[in-house]
Amino acid sequence: MADGLVRIFDTEENDRTLRFGDRRISITPAVEQAEGGPLSAYSARFGRGERADLPAPYEEMWVVVHGRLLIRSGETAVRVGPGEFLHVPERTPGEVEALEDTTLVCVSVPAH
Template sequence: MAVTPSRARKFSSAIGEDAVRFGDGILIAPALGKEVGRSMSAYTSFFQMGARADLPAPYAEVWVVLSGALRVGAESDAVTVRAGDFVHVPEQAPGVVEALEDTTMVCVSVPAH
């Protein structure tokens, strides 16, 4: 089992060559995986304007929007988050995430996945 390093680590929010395509218009660039982060994982995500994804996931996340804007949630409960905002997406939260503009965000998940 990997041991979490006992030092601060720096990550870039840039979308690099290691990014994975998730549906149409969504890229995910891994940073902190469960093999190192153990209890959490973190990644950068890019949503092209108009890209959509279903929300329900078996883990909670916090998304920090670096640029752009997203609509997150189910119908009348949905919230809009913009650059400088962050949103908590609870485990099994209903709804969708939709990019209102090209959007880059950093995501932290608990538990790690």
């Protein structure tokens, strides 16, 4: 990654977008570990009703761009919507469910 350069990313899918079989979940990388920085960033899309496990070996901060998510972790369940932030600590057990078609931006530390 070049030092001192400001870069712009958006949430649109492109040729780097990763899809998960026939599920309506996709991830579009923006900043990756290969660039040598301290974090990763990507956009994610979940179709209504799609679910995914939470545990990850890194911390994440999510910002919902549009749509709504339900996050279950232990006895806790929270709903997040447009403009809301969600901190997901490293190895958090649980599940995320899209209550409607949802797009979010994720930043994770360390880079992966």
